[in-house]
């Protein structure tokens with residue numbers, strides 16, 4: 001039986017992970033797991049977890065590892081018939097990457113590849129401010145918060161690339177150009 005396709009879609013805030021996930025969900029019939037979306041749903045439902053995460057999110061800070069790992073654990077079990085997953089915005093720390101490997105390995109699965117969208121900082125900031133004008137996401141409206149998210153990405157999240165590079169699972173993708181061009185680059189990398 002063919003192994004499931006489990007993709008980590010990586011990149012700084014504003015790299016286009018959400019946009020490109022939509023194509024991958026359709027084409028490969030994968031389940032999209034975005035910890036940002038899951039946290040925003042908790043926040044909108046005003047659950048204790050959502051209320052706890054809210055302040056960190058609006059300041060552009062990371063939510064605790066055990067919280068996001070717990071959400072991913074629940075989602076993996078809830079979708080145990082899936083053909084595979086796209087992890088979007090997760091893992092964001094080395095501890096999350098290690099936990100993801102353990103969770104998948106307990107299910108007899110593994111990460112197939114990390115596809116990392118590469119976008120320069122000024123492009124990320126411009127895209128996020130544009131999205132902030134219509135998305136209703138408060139963390140996309142304030143340039144100071146946007147730049148802080150990018151700093152945190154560089155300091156805490158970018159090192160996660162190394163984790164997948166060491167396993168031979170990393171592919172960098174040029175994230176500049178039209179949505180269709182970037183989709184084509186991703187499709188080529190998936191093969």
Ligand code: AMP
Pocket residue numbers: 013035036037039056057058060061062063064065068088089090091092096139149
């Ligand atoms: P995103 O939608 O991926 O841009 O995430 C929005 C916000 O949710 C981030 O700025 C963090 O505050 C929080 N968040 C999302 N995913 C994670 C994660 N894997 N680890 C920690 N915090 C996260």
